[in-house]
Amino acid sequence: MTEKTPIIDVKDLRIRYGAHEAVHGVSFSIVRNEIFSIIGPAQSGKTSILRCLNRTLDFVANVTVSGSVCIDNDDVLKARDVFGLRRKIGMVAPLPVGLPLSIYENVAFAPRCSGLNAKDELDALVEKCLKQAALWYEVKDRLNSLGTALSGGQQQRLTIARALSHQPDILCLDEFSIAIDPVTTMRIEDVLKELKHEITIILVTNLTQQARRLADHTMFLWKGGIVEIDRTEVMFSEMPARRETYEYVNGIFG
Amino acid sequence: MHITTGVKFGVTSHVVRKERAQSAAQWVFRAMALAMIVPLFAIITYLVYRASPSLSWEFLVEVPRRGMRDGGIWPAFIGTLNLVVLSLAISAPIGIMAAIYLNEYARDNWFNRLINLAVINLAGVPSIVHALFGLGAFVYAAQLGYSLIAASLTLAIMTLPVIIASTREALASVPMAFREACWNTGATRWQTIRAVVLPNSISGILTGVILQVSRAAGETAPIMFTGAVFYKAVKQGDFFPYGLTDQVMALSMHLYTVATQVPNVKESIPYATAVVLMGSVLLVNASAITLRVYLRNKKKW
Numbered sequence: 001m002t003e004k005t006p007i008i009d010v011k012d013l014r015i016r017y018g019a020h021e022a023v024h025g026v027s028f029s030i031v032r033n034e035i036f037s038i039i040g041p042a043q044s045g046k047t048s049i050l051r052c053l054n055r056t057l058d059f060v061a062n063v064t065v066s067g068s069v070c071i072d073n074d075d076v077l078k079a080r081d082v083f084g085l086r087r088k089i090g091m092v093a094p095l096p097v098g099l100p101l102s103i104y105e106n107v108a109f110a111p112r113c114s115g116l117n118a119k120d121e122l123d124a125l126v127e128k129c130l131k132q133a134a135l136w137y138e139v140k141d142r143l144n145s146l147g148t149a150l151s152g153g154q155q156q157r158l159t160i161a162r163a164l165s166h167q168p169d170i171l172c173l174d175e176f177s178i179a180i181d182p183v184t185t186m187r188i189e190d191v192l193k194e195l196k197h198e199i200t201i202i203l204v205t206n207l208t209q210q211a212r213r214l215a216d217h218t219m220f221l222w223k224g225g226i227v228e229i230d231r232t233e234v235m236f237s238e239m240p241a242r243r244e245t246y247e248y249v250n251g252i253f254g
Numbered sequence: 255m256h257i258t259t260g261v262k263f264g265v266t267s268h269v270v271r272k273e274r275a276q277s278a279a280q281w282v283f284r285a286m287a288l289a290m291i292v293p294l295f296a297i298i299t300y301l302v303y304r305a306s307p308s309l310s311w312e313f314l315v316e317v318p319r320r321g322m323r324d325g326g327i328w329p330a331f332i333g334t335l336n337l338v339v340l341s342l343a344i345s346a347p348i349g350i351m352a353a354i355y356l357n358e359y360a361r362d363n364w365f366n367r368l369i370n371l372a373v374i375n376l377a378g379v380p381s382i383v384h385a386l387f388g389l390g391a392f393v394y395a396a397q398l399g400y401s402l403i404a405a406s407l408t409l410a411i412m413t414l415p416v417i418i419a420s421t422r423e424a425l426a427s428v429p430m431a432f433r434e435a436c437w438n439t440g441a442t443r444w445q446t447i448r449a450v451v452l453p454n455s456i457s458g459i460l461t462g463v464i465l466q467v468s469r470a471a472g473e474t475a476p477i478m479f480t481g482a483v484f485y486k487a488v489k490q491g492d493f494f495p496y497g498l499t500d501q502v503m504a505l506s507m508h509l510y511t512v513a514t515q516v517p518n519v520k521e522s523i524p525y526a527t528a529v530v531l532m533g534s535v536l537l538v539n540a541s542a543i544t545l546r547v548y549l550r551n552k553k554k555w
Contacts, residue, residue: 056437061362087440097435100454109449110439159435166439 007032007169007200013067015048017060022048023224025067035196037203037215037232039248044221046204050172054089055082071170087114090163090171095179096155098147103139106147106158110166125165133161134191153184160188171195172202177210189214208249212236220245301532305525313526317490323519327527329488329495330508336402336496337477337504338470341409346463349417356418357425358447377415384412385479393480403498405481412476413466420462424455457549464542468535474506482507484515505531
């Protein structure tokens with residue numbers, strides 16, 4: 001498989017909540033080992049698409065999804081083993097969620113769920129994930145204290161460590177920086193640039209400048225449809241294909 | 255509204271009125287809260303005062319003598335204990351598991367709405383109706399006869415809906431975000447429930463169950479129809495005097511009997527029985543509160 005094979009290929013994805021169609025037939029693909037950012041205002045369908053990817057949309061009542069969402073040429077909408085699918089995708093929610101367990105158990109939770117119980121392997125994995133999330137040196141001496149007692153920024157990095165703990169191929173971050181300070185945000189952004197060499201990252205963000213700093217490709221969603229999708233330099237240049245894109249990323253959209 | 259100009263934080267008539275209303279409201283609410291304590295202390299004081307001639311350790315551990323006009327209440331006390339433990343041993347596991355299903359697994363469809371409706375309505379059924387149902391279903395239809403097991407099953411049916419409701423409330427108090435975080439990592443619902451939901455709702459669940467002890471111990475009608483008797487000869491100090499198919503004595507029933515059915519009972523005996531009943535219930539409630547505080551302090555968010 002070459003570098004440029006798409007890892008995710010979405011075709012004509014439609015998501016409706018009851019009678020309301022939130023995503024109107026979007027198609028896009030995401031290349032392996034890049035950061036793909038999705039920007040767009042509220043209600044544009046960003047989170048719906050992410051939740052569709054790991055099938056947590058299943059928990060919502062009255063939702064119907066059509067089209068195809070392929071990860072490695074496998075349609076996730078037809079996946080039999082959704083738990084296996086979710087392990088391939090790390091998901092980070094907007095607000096940090098430290099589970100009410102110790103820091104160690106927060107990270108060891110997912111591996112344990114998939115049957116890993118050997119102490120030394122777990123120890124190594126926990127250390128690796130916490131290091132990847134740039135949290136290890138702050139918490140290594142108190143792994144047994146509560147994850148929920150950490151500060152907001154630390155909890156968000158703990159959430160990232162947990163999302164990495166099941167060794168996913170794809171990491172989805174849904175507006176990860178809205179509850180944390182700029183310094184922590186920059187640290188996590190540095191982490192993401194490092195992680196990109198190992199996994200594919202989807203970054204949903206309201207901070208267009210964050211997309212500009214990090215992303216290789218950017219997709220601009222508006223009201224459930226794609227306005228434009230292109231290389232990030234093009235999206236943020238003086239000459240994107242659509243005028244709306246220029247106006248949105250420069251803050252004159254209204 | 256008049257605001258004095260010039261003085262920034264000056265007292266205006268509006269401020270005075272506002273403060274008066276605020277302190278009036280505070281006093282009314284405080285008085286109502288205090289009024290709650292008064293009846294409880296009045297009842298306890300009155301009961302203990304009237305019961306004092308009979309209250310002793312012997313009263314608790316001895317068997318009744320001279321047609322229940324003398325002696326203690328051991329058979330009734332141990333009978334109530336048997337009934338409560340057995341009925342909750344039946345209703346707690348069923349209720350907790352049903353509540354877990356309803357809160358964690360069930361989707362919002364007509365069938366589960368029907369179950370919810372049934373639970374709510376069952377909780378509102380008067381105890382005498384439960385008694386009649388127990389008589390028909392357990393005593394006659396299931397041919398258990400008037401027995402400990404029939405009475406316990408009736409009490410179990412009676413406590414079940416309340417246990418389901420309180421357990422659901424405890425489960426619902428665990429934030430949804432915790433569940434979603436677990437599902438996102440590929441955990442199944444059961445793994446999520448076991449690792450995160452149950453450990454954080456167990457205090458609420460147990461409190462709900464324990465509070466049903468007082469209800470099961472206090473209700474008279476359901477056991478009167480299904481297995482409680484006026485008198486049963488029991489050896490003193492015997493902890494398991496009743497077989498599952500035996501009829502039992504119970505404190506609530508005993509209180510009714512000595513207060514209304516037996517002539518020439520020493521006046522203090524019904525009061526002493528009431529003190530024992532109330533004392534045991536308060537003891538159980540106190541232990542529920544202690545457990546709650548203990549588990550609450552271990553709560554992790």
